[in-house]
Amino acid sequence: MLAKxxxxxxxxxxxxxxxxxxxxxxxxxxxxxxLILGYNTIFVALDIGIFIVASISCFMVLYLLFDMFFGMTxxxxxxxxxxxxxxxxxxxxxxxxxxxxxxxxxxxxxxKAELFISPSNKVNAYxxxxxxxxxxxxTMGLINTIYQKSENRHQLDDTIKGILGHELSHLKNKDxxxxxxxxxxxxxxxxxxxxxxxxxxxxxxxxxxxPYIGRYIRKFLFLLHNITTKYTQFxxxxxxxxxxxxxYKWFNRSxxxxxxxxxxxxxxxxxxxxxxxxxGKGAYFSIFSTHPRTKHRINHIKDxxxxxxxxxxxxxxxxxxxFALCLLIFVAYLFASQVRFDDTKALIIYPIMNHYxxxxxxxxxxx
Numbered sequence: 001m002l003a004k005x006x007x008x009x010x011x012x013x014x015x016x017x018x019x020x021x022x023x024x025x026x027x028x029x030x031x032x033x034x035l036i037l038g039y040n041t042i043f044v045a046l047d048i049g050i051f052i053v054a055s056i057s058c059f060m061v062l063y064l065l066f067d068m069f070f071g072m073t074x075x076x077x078x079x080x081x082x083x084x085x086x087x088x089x090x091x092x093x094x095x096x097x098x099x100x101x102x103x104x105x106x107x108x109x110x111x112k113a114e115l116f117i118s119p120s121n122k123v124n125a126y127x128x129x130x131x132x133x134x135x136x137x138x139t140m141g142l143i144n145t146i147y148q149k150s151e152n153r154h155q156l157d158d159t160i161k162g163i164l165g166h167e168l169s170h171l172k173n174k175d176x177x178x179x180x181x182x183x184x185x186x187x188x189x190x191x192x193x194x195x196x197x198x199x200x201x202x203x204x205x206x207x208x209x210x211p212y213i214g215r216y217i218r219k220f221l222f223l224l225h226n227i228t229t230k231y232t233q234f235x236x237x238x239x240x241x242x243x244x245x246x247x248y249k250w251f252n253r254s255x256x257x258x259x260x261x262x263x264x265x266x267x268x269x270x271x272x273x274x275x276x277x278x279x280g281k282g283a284y285f286s287i288f289s290t291h292p293r294t295k296h297r298i299n300h301i302k303d304x305x306x307x308x309x310x311x312x313x314x315x316x317x318x319x320x321x322x323f324a325l326c327l328l329i330f331v332a333y334l335f336a337s338q339v340r341f342d343d344t345k346a347l348i349i350y351p352i353m354n355h356y357x358x359x360x361x362x363x364x365x366x367x
Contacts, residue, residue, distance in 0.1 A: 003251045004175065004317075005324040010248055011181040012060065012328060017240060018189050019056045020049075021232045022196055050338050057332035063184050064177070064328070071130035073180045076187075078135055081116040091117055091143065100160050101136075107266045108168040108311045110134055115164070117143070123279075125163055127170040128179065136167045149278045158267060162275025165263025172262070173317045175255055177324060200225065260301045262311050269304035276301075 067073050084101060087094045097115065105113045113134040118124075121141040128135050142163070150156035170176060207218040264272040276294050 002320070003254045004177070004320045005327050006251045007178040007248060007255075008181065008324045008328055009331070010244060010251070011178040011185070012057075012331065014182065014244055015060055015185040015188070016053055016056060017236070018185060019052065019192065021236055022189065022192050023052060024228055024232055050335070054332075054335040054338065057335045059188075060181065060184065061329055061332045063188075064181055064325075067180050067184065068130050069132070071133040073183050074128045074130060074133050074135045077126075077128055077137060077183070078116045081118045081137060084115040084117060087117040090119060090140065096157075097138075097143075097160060100157065101164055104161055104164045104168055104266065108165070108172050108262075110168060110171060113168065113171060125167055126179070127167040128176045128183075129171050129174070134171045136164065136171065138163070146278065155274055155278065158271040159275040159278045161267045162263050162272045165266050165272070166259045169259035169262035169311065170255075172311060172313050173255075173258070174313075174321045175259075177321070257297065257300050260297050261304060264301040264304035265307045265309075265311060268306045269302045272304070273298045273302045 082090065084091075084094055084098045087097075091097065094117070097117075101113075101115045105111065113136065116135060116137045118137050118139040120139040121144075122139050123141045123145050124137075124139045125142050126137055128137070146156060146159050146163075150159060204218050204222060207214045207221070210217065260272060260276070263275075267275075276298050279294065
């Protein structure tokens, strides 16, 4: 029950860490400026840091809520991917996949779920959704792998149904929430990194207007930026991300086992075991999950029998989803409540207003 809230908080922490690392280059330039203007750099860094974290937290919560209502992530991930009914040119036996998908989504009571085929050669399948839209995406790389390893039509059908059942279980239980947050983090990170890059280099150009020593200050800050970026990237890549992936994989195990079991309740344990064994030691890779080893997954479902009943979302999973969203909103509120807006305004706006005449007179005298 706690796996989903913990995974959502891990994705949330990943976003915050990303943004903090991206903000370090700006801090290298602006903190010395505050020091020159007579401010205590420790309190400046603390107040502005809390403001940045609170802003990012509130933005991520709002983005996730908008995504849940309008399906922005699903729309982006399905861009350029045809639905299974329109994939005839890409997939020769698309009617086979369409037939199995109709049967499986009926068993999971997801009549509006859609299946898309991605032209990517990666061996991948994933589920993403919102309140109004539910989507499963299979790549051509995964489909080609299934065809190459299937010895007969029975194995092929079991593998297709097993993968579809596993992903439909993710949709049924709204397991895509942490994945939506991670994907939003990637999109926002690309935008913020470009913005910070441009801002940083524009700020460096301003130091050229300082007579005599401006050029040397600019070179020093640029060198300091490169060194800081190198070490923060090292910390992020080799220390933070391995630790994050370890925790994410650990929390995700119970969810992946539940998805396998839900699929096995429809096609049987032997059929699901066939589907898993067809995909190799690590099964397929999903951008929204880190799967346990195939051997362990097979042992978990091999004795399951088809129930014939509709697959329903468990009560505890519904509670976990609600609790995860409430926890995320509470954490964002907690950060926002720590922001001292008057102090932050004084740090950001007042230095510009108070020293505007000084800077303009100095600049006019220099020009």
